[in-house]
Every structure is written in structure tokens, then in C-alpha cells.
Amino acid sequence: MRADPFFLHGAVRAVQSFQPDAHVLLRRATRMRRSRDFRETVSTGNRAGRPRLVVHVLEGGESSDLSPNVGFIVSSAVGGSVVRHRVTRQLRHIMWQQVESLPEGMRVVVRALPAAATATSVELETDVVKALKRLGVTQGVTANG
RNA sequence: CGAGUUGACCGGGCGGCCGCGACAUAGCAGGUGACUGUGUAUGUCGAGGAAAGUCCGGGCUCCAUACGGCAGGGUGGUGGGUAACGCCCACCCGGGGAAACCCGCGGGACAGUGCCACAGAGAACAGACCGCUGCCGGUGUUUACACCGGUGGUAAGGGUGAAACGGUGGUGUAAGAGACCACCAGCGCGUUGGGUGACCUUCGCGGCUUGGUAAACCCCACCUGGAGCAAGGUCAAGAGGUGCCGUCUUCGGAUUGCACUGCGCAGACGUUCGAGGACUGCCCGUCCGAGUCUGCGGGUAGACCGCAUGAGGCCAUCGGCAACGGUGGUCCUAGAGGGAUGGUCGCCGCCGAUCUUCGGAUCGGCACAGAACCCGGCUUAUAGGUCGGCUCGCCUG
Numbered sequence: 001m002r003a004d005p006f007f008l009h010g011a012v013r014a015v016q017s018f019q020p021d022a023h024v025l026l027r028r029a030t031r032m033r034r035s036r037d038f039r040e041t042v043s044t045g046n047r048a049g050r051p052r053l054v055v056h057v058l059e060g061g062e063s064s065d066l067s068p069n070v071g072f073i074v075s076s077a078v079g080g081s082v083v084r085h086r087v088t089r090q091l092r093h094i095m096w097q098q099v100e101s102l103p104e105g106m107r108v109v110v111r112a113l114p115a116a117a118t119a120t121s122v123e124l125e126t127d128v129v130k131a132l133k134r135l136g137v138t139q140g141v142t143a144n145g
Numbered sequence: 146c147g148a149g150u151u152g153a154c155c156g157g158g159c160g161g162c163c164g165c166g167a168c169a170u171a172g173c174a175g176g177u178g179a180c181u182g183u184g185u186a187u188g189u190c191g192a193g194g195a196a197a198g199u200c201c202g203g204g205c206u207c208c209a210u211a212c213g214g215c216a217g218g219g220u221g222g223u224g225g226g227u228a229a230c231g232c233c234c235a236c237c238c239g240g241g242g243a244a245a246c247c248c249g250c251g252g253g254a255c256a257g258u259g260c261c262a263c264a265g266a267g268a269a270c271a272g273a274c275c276g277c278u279g280c281c282g283g284u285g286u287u288u289a290c291a292c293c294g295g296u297g298g299u300a301a302g303g304g305u306g307a308a309a310c311g312g313u314g315g316u317g318u319a320a321g322a323g324a325c326c327a328c329c330a331g332c333g334c335g336u337u338g339g340g341u342g343a344c345c346u347u348c349g350c351g352g353c354u355u356g357g358u359a360a361a362c363c364c365c366a367c368c369u370g371g372a373g374c375a376a377g378g379u380c381a382a383g384a385g386g387u388g389c390c391g392u393c394u395u396c397g398g399a400u401u402g403c404a405c406u407g408c409g410c411a412g413a414c415g416u417u418c419g420a421g422g423a424c425u426g427c428c429c430g431u432c433c434g435a436g437u438c439u440g441c442g443g444g445u446a447g448a449c450c451g452c453a454u455g456a457g458g459c460c461a462u463c464g465g466c467a468a469c470g471g472u473g474g475u476c477c478u479a480g481a482g483g484g485a486u487g488g489u490c491g492c493c494g495c496c497g498a499u500c501u502u503c504g505g506a507u508c509g510g511c512a513c514a515g516a517a518c519c520c521g522g523c524u525u526a527u528a529g530g531u532c533g534g535c536u537c538g539c540c541u542g
Contacts, residue, residue, distance in 0.1 A: 071483085081197090082514055089487045093164065121488050 041071070041109045048131040052116040052124065053091075055131040056109040070095045070102075073111040083117050087124075094125045098132065108132075 045058030072091050074084045091110050102108065116124065 080514075085515065086487075089165090089485090093487055096164080 041107045045107065045109075046135055048134045050127040050131055052113055052119050052127050053131070054111045054113065055128065055135065056111070057132075057135050058107040069107045070099065071107075071109045073109060074116075075112075077114050078112050079114075079117045087112050087116050090121045090124055091128070094121070094128050098128065 041056050041058040045056045047057075048055050072088050072095075074088050074091075076084070078084055078087055091112065095108070095110065110128065119127075
């Protein structure tokens with residue numbers, strides 16, 4: 001019924017052994033931190049809006065390395081501290097699944113709108129996937145298919 | 146049982162699956178090795194009672210060892226607890242309540258200064274509007290009495306106010322008044338007894354009486370150095386600058402290495418005739434001292450330690466009214482770094498609505514809120530729930 005985890009892990013290990021330095025690009029390095037990156041991506045990049053969030057995308061600039069950069073903007077208009085943290089965590093988990101299909105050097109900023117406070121993770125994932133697909137970045141495949 | 150009052154506690158539970166962070170073991174990769182790294186596996190752990198506000202108090206770190214005076218700031222019944230506190234406990238005093246109990250920003254208003262709206266005649270060495278009353282004059286033909294005017298007296302009565310300069314009764318008087326007397330209240334002085342103390346209490350004497358506001362200035366007593374984990378420490382890297390050695394050279398320079406420094410430019414002041422800094426401000430005093438300050442432009446901010454064993458939790462026992470303390474046993478329970486704790490499914494719990502064959506079913510909801518060096522408090526937010534103490538009332542025995 002369910003997929004064999006040992007088989008999957010074995011396959012991943014086989015792949016990673018051939019590309020030993022590719023995994024460094026994920027996780028922490030993928031997080032956008034500098035305010036300059038946010039400013040450039042939001043002001044000069046392409047944009048796709050949904051009722052609950054806006055996705056900004058900027059193709060790899062001159063100073064970018066190979067890893068895609070992902071940042072989040074959740075302002076106090078969304079809600080209190082607890083609500084903002086929950087929305088950020090939901091978006092972070094969603095983007096972790098999308099990062100592998102992003103082009104190299106791509107910079108993505110997801111800005112949450114106030115309607116995101118009451119949305120479920122499925123709704124947020126649908127919004128992110130549709131926005132990325134409309135921007136022509138990914139093929140639009142959710143994690144669960 | 147009901148009404149009230151008060152204290153303590155919980156703050157959804159159990160189990161899958163996909164993810165995230167930390168640690169341990171194993172694996173894998175690198176290394177002679179110590180060890181380092183990790184898209185790996187397994188296991189364990191992973192937000193709160195307020196994590197919040199950042200309002201107090203400490204630990205810890207650096208500044209000089211934190212010392213004197215003034216200023217500034219804080220606290221304010223008494224005794225105790227504590228590392229300390231503005232916190233806690235017990236008691237005292239005042240106020241509220243039938244009671245349990247609750248509330249108090251609870252030193253000083255004869256050291257001084259200021260302020261007290263509106264109303265009212267008068268509001269701080271009070272005040273004469275109405276009223277009461279003596280004397281003089283006039284009118285009602287006279288006495289008596291009444292009225293009018295003038296000139297005095299009077300704070301007992303009316304009215305205003307949050308507050309009107311003790312209360313009741315008498316003596317006294319033209320009318321009155323602590324003017325005088327008795328009792329009461331309050332104040333001051335002495336005194337008896339109790340208490341560590343705040344204070345309570347007994348008796349006597351005195352002058353007859355003195356407003357509120359100190360969260361206005363102020364006075365008194367006591368406390369108080371500053372900055373904060375982005376503290377602070379170690380390591381790595383480091384554009385550039387200066388000096389030296391070597392090499393090349395078109396003699397302008399370029400470049401390798403080593404050492405020192407730790408960005409560049411401009412201006413001001415200064416090196417024993419002492420700039421500037423440290424002790425928050427000023428003074429005194431002491432110490433450091435060759436750079437410091439200002440403006441403009443730029444660069445970097447990586448890793449590790451600090452960092453979770455602590456004034457720690459729980460249980461028992463002893464001391465204490467209690468806060469709390471002593472002794473013994475036992476437990477180890479988050480550690481991120483633009484910052485891990487998210488999602489989903491099942492069952493149960495609670496609440497609401499609808500349907501009901503009264504068995505239940507369906508749908509929706511479950512508060513306030515997210516650790517960031519760590520503790521002790523306070524304050525504020527909080528759906529719902531559990532357990533106890535005490536007071537009053539009713540019923541039963």
C-alpha cells in the first residue's frame with residue numbers, strides 16, 4: 001500500500017553519492033537574509049498575485065551563486081506573533097518541497113496577505129504552486145501529486 | 146443544599162504518517178592520526194502559565210578596586226522572610242461589610258512656600274446677606290407695641306458648599322459668644338500595665354480647639370556607580386598602509402616573501418608646559434595616557450565558548466502562626482541563531498446548533514498566546530474545567 005521507504009532512501013543515497021556537493025545548496029543556504037535581496041526581488045522581479053499571497057521571482061543576478069534563494073514577508077497586518085509564525089512555518093515547509101524544481105540562482109519572495117492567516121496548508125500550497133506555474137518557473141506539481 | 150468569600154491547580158488526551166532542530170550511537174566521506182564533515186539510519190528530547198509587557202530586584206560580564214561630598218533617582222506603618230526587591234508572610238492603624246473577608250500611592254501640613262474651581266455675605270491672622278439686639282431720631286394722638294431711617298453689638302439660628310473654625314446641656318447677656326462651668330470628642334504633656342515593635346491601655350493635668358492638598362514644591366529617614374549576552378572571551382579570514390629582503394624592469398614601477406598595523410581622506414587639539422579618557426552629572430581625589438575628537442566615503446559582522454546543574458524541581462521529615470529555613474532521598478526536563486516545534490489522519494473529551502425511532506447521528510467550534518544569557522517577583526491577557534478552606538441561611542439526624 002505505502003511506498004517502501006528503504007527503497008527510496010537507497011535511491012537517494014545512490015544519487016547523492018554521485019553529486020556530493022549538491023546538497024549543500026539546500027536548507028539554510030536557501031534562505032534569503034539580506035534586505036538588499038528582498039528589495040531587488042520585490043521591486044524588479046516578476047510578480048504573480050493570489051488572494052492569500054503574492055509571489056515575486058527574479059532570475060539569477062550577477063552576484064548570485066548556484067543556489068536558489070527563498071524569502072518570506074509576513075507583516076503585522078497578517079496577525080499577531082503566533083499567527084505570523086504559523087504562516088511562516090507553513091510557507092517554509094511548502095517551499096522546501098518546491099526548491100528542488102527551481103532553476104539555479106532563482107530568487108523567490110513569498111509575501112503573505114492578511115487572508116493567509118486563516119488558510120490551511122493545502123490552500124497555501126495550491127496558491128504557491130499556481131503562482132509559480134503562472135510565472136513559468138515550475139511545471140506545477142504538488143508534493144502529493 | 147443555596148448564597149457569598151477566598152486559595153491552589155489544570156489549561157485538551159492517546160496513537161499513526163510526512164517534515165524541522167538538538168544530542169547519542171552506527172554508517173559513509175576525508176585524514177597516518179587526534180579528529181572533521183554529513184540531503185544517511187536508529188533512538189531520545191523539543192515552548193508557556195503567562196514564554197507577553199520590559200515595570201522592579203539579583204546572578205553573570207566588562208568598565209579601576211566601585212571610595213568621599215553635592216546634585217539626581219527610588220522607597221515610605223511595624224516586625225520578619227529572602228541573594229535582593231517596590232516582592233512575600235504576620236501584625237498594627239484607618240475605611241467598607243451582618244460575617245467570612247476586602248481596600249489603603251499608610252512618614253511629616255505648628256520648618257517654610259504655593260493652591261483650594263463652582264456656589265456662597267464670607268474659604269484661612271475668616272465672614273454681617275437674612276435674622277437677633279442696644280442706643281438715637283421719626284411715624285402710628287400718649288404708654289405698650291409695630292414700622293421706617295441712622296449708628297453700634299452679635300457667629301446662637303437660616304441659606305451655600307466637599308469643607309463655615311469642636312458637640313450637648315447650663316451660667317451669663319440687650320442679644321450673644323469657651324466669656325465661664327460640667328460631660329463628651331480631639332490635641333498636647335506626664336503616667337499605669339501589655340507588646341521586640343507599630344500600637345493598645347489606666348489615671349491625671351493643661352489651654353479651650355489648630356481645614357484639605359505632600360500623585361504641588363519641600364522636609365525627614367533609609368537605599369542607590371554605569372552599561373548590558375549584539376555583555377564579554379578565543380580563533381580564523383582580511384581590502385589596504387608602512388618598513389625590510391629578493392626577483393623583473395621600458396627605471397615610471399611591478400611582484401614574491403617576512404614583520405608591524407588593523408579602512409581611507411580632510412579638519413581641530415595635543416605628546417611631561419599633558420590632548421583625551423575611566424569612576425553616569427558637578428566637586429574633590431586617584432589612575433591610565435599618545436593619541437583623541439568631528440565630518441565625508443567605504444568595508445566587515447564567519448566559527449566556537451559564554452549556553453543551561455540552577456538562589457533547580459519533586460517527596461519525606463524537623464523548626465516556624467506563616468512567608469520560609471534545616472536535614473535526608475530522588476530526578477535532569479528545549480537550546481534556535483533573518484532564529485527549529487509545521488502539516489495531516491483516526492479515536493476520545495468539552496461546548497453550540499440541527500435532526501431524532503430518545504439509543505444517538507450530522508455539522509461547526511475549543512481561549513490568551515511562541516523560548517532567545519539565566520533566575521525571583523509584579524502587572525496585563527485568558528475559553529473552559531478540577532479540588533479545598535471559611536462565613537451566613539435553610540433542611541435532616
